[in-house]
Amino acid sequence: MWDYTEKVLELFHNPKNQGLIENTEESGLAVVYGEVGSIACGDALRLHLKINIEQDSILDARFQTFGCTSAIASSSALTELIKGLTLDQALRITNQDIASYLGGLPEAKMHCSVMGQEALEAAIYKYRGIPLVSHADDEGALICSCYGITDSRIRRIVIENGLTTAEQVTNYIKAGGGCGSCLVNIDDILATVLTGQEKSIQVATELAHQKDVSKDAPKTLTNIQKITLIQEVLQEDIRPFLMADGGDVELYDVQGELVLVHLKGACDSCSSRNETLKGAIETRLRAKVLPTLIVQAI
C-alpha cells in the first residue's frame, strides 16, 4: 500500500478544479490547454488555463487526469498552485513544489508530480506559440527508448532534485523503468553531474576556507566564483535548517551585489520570513561571501 499523506488522499477524494475550460469569445481572455502522457503509459494529464492576456496571468486552471491517486492529487495541487500567477511565475513551479504542497509523495510516485510540471509547460508554450519540439529536453541523445527520454532531460531532473541514484531517476521520470537496459547509461549521467557539482563545490570550499572575508578588505570575486560560493553556502549552511522546518530556499539570480532568492514551502507563508531572509540568509552570505550582498525574495 502506498503511504499517502492526508493531503494527497483529500485531493484524491475531493479534487479541486477538475474539468475543462470552454473556449471564450470574451476579449482580453485566452483559453489554452496542454497535454502530457498517454494511455499507454498509464497516466495522462490535460491542463486547461484561462489567461488574462494583458496581465499575462492565469485566471483559472482546470485539469483532466487519467491516472492513479498521486496523478489526480498532483494535478489538482498544480491547479491550486498556479491560479493567480503570471505565466513566468508559473513556469518556475517545479515538481518539488507540487510534492511539497501535497506534504510529500512516495518516491516511486514522484513522476506524477513531474507530469504536472510538463503539462504546464506544454500549455504555456502552446499559448506563446513556441513549439515544444525546441524545448531543451528533447535535444540530446535518447537514453530511455521505452519512455522516450533524452539525456538532457535526465540531467535536468537530477540537478533540480539533487538525485544520486538511477532508482531515484526512475521514480521521478520513469526512465529505466521499462526494460532496464538504460540504467547503466543513467548511472553514467549521474556520475558526470556529480563530478561537475563536486568541482564547483571544491572551488567554493577553497574560497570559503580562506580567511573570514568580513575582517579583510573585500576580495574581488568573479561572477562565477560569487555564484558558486553563494550556492555552496545556501546548500551547506542554510537549506538544511529551513528544510528541517518544512521550508526551503532556492537561488534565482545574482545581479551584482543583489542576490535574488525564492523562499519555498513553509518559509514562503511564514510570518518570520523577513527574519529568515535578512537575519539568517543575508547575514550568513555577508559573512561567508561578500559583506556588501543584499538578499531579496521574489
Place this chain on the structure above:
Amino acid sequence: MPSCLYLDNNATTQPDPEVVATMLPYLTELYGNPSSMHTFGGQVGKAIQEAREQVAELIGATATEIIFTSCGTEGNNTAIRAAIAAQPERRHIITTQVEHACVINLCKHLEKQGYTVTYLSVDQRGQLDLMELEAALTGNTALVTTMYANNETGTIFPIEQIGALVKSYGATFHVDAVQAVGKIPLNLKNSTIDLLTLSGHKLHAPKGVGALYVRKGYRFRPLLLGGHQERGRRAGTENVASIVGLGKAAALELREMPEATKREAKLRDRLEKGLLKTIPDCQVNGDIKNRLPNTTNIGFKYVEGEAILLSLDKYGICASSGSACTSGSLEPSHVLQAMGLPYTILHGSIRFSLCRYNTEAEIDRVLEVMPGIIQRLRDLSPFSSDDVAWLQDRQEALLVNN
C-alpha cells in the same frame, strides 16, 4: 473505517477459525521438535504425519508424495531445479508468458546460465495453443512448467492434454497449482503430473507454509540441503504449527469445496453480470468457459486501476488490479499484456476473487458502489473514447496541437 469486505482471495485468504484453533496448541504447549527422541517431540511428529495425509487426500496423492515447504515460491523453485537436475544433459525448458513471477524470474536466471527457455504465448482469453507447445517440444526439453489456473484472470489450462504431450517427449511435467488447489477438484493418482506446487495461505491456512507433490518414483533432488527432515528432501526444522494448520485447512477444503465453489460461482457470476450491466465500456478479461469459479477480472475503460482500488478502499472493499501503478515496477500486469489487451482496458483492470465466506450482501454492496466510483473517475479523465489521438506514441502527445 468500515470492516473489511474482502474480495482479494487470490492474493491471500483469511485463516479459518478451525485452522487457527488446531494450530494454537503447537504454538503454546506442544512446542517440541519433531526430530527429537523424547515423546514430547515425537508426538508432534505424529501431528505432522496426520497433516501430510490430509493434504495428500485433498489432491488424490499418497502421504509419502507430499513435502512441506514454506510457500509457493519455494515449491516452484524446488520443482524447477529438481527437474533440470534430473536430466542434466537436457538444456531446454518450456513455460508460458503468464506464469507467476517466481517461475518467470527463475527461468530468466536459468537462461543466463545457458538454458534455452520457450515462453508459450496466450490468446486474448489467456488460453494456450497446444500446437505451439507441440512445436516447441524437443528431445532436449528437460521440463515443461505451467500453472494450473491463472491468478489474475482465473483461466484454467488444459493440464491433462498438456501432460500427455509432455510425457511423449520424456520431459518432466511441473504444475504450479497454487491458485487451483481448493477451488477445483484434483486427482493426481491418474495424472501425468510429476511435480505440483500448492500454497497454504490461498486455502485458509496461515502464510509461511506450502507443499510440493513429488510423484512416487520421480528422481528428486532437494533444493534445501541440511538435516534429514522430510525424508531428506527438504531440510529445516518443520514449521509445525503452520503444517498442522495446512492439514486442517486441506481437510476443510475437501469437505466444503463441492458446495462452496458452486455458491461462489453464483456470487461471482452475479457480481460480474451486475457490473457489466450497470457500467458502460467494460469487459471481462479471461476465458469465461474455462475459469476458476471464484475469479472475475474486469477491465474498465478510460480510468486507472490504483485510483479504483483506493476508491473501493474507502468503503472497506479489497480487490486488486493489473495497472502499472499497482505493480511496484512501472510495468502493467505481464499477464494482461501477454493477452494482448489494449491499454484502454489494461490499466483499468480490477480483479475480484471470492472465497467461501463471501455473502450475497457483500456482492450487493460492491454492485451498489462501483458504478459511482467508475463514473467519478471517468468525469476526471480526459479520455472517453478509443478514438483519441493520445492512444498513439508518447512523443506525439508532447507536440503542439493546432
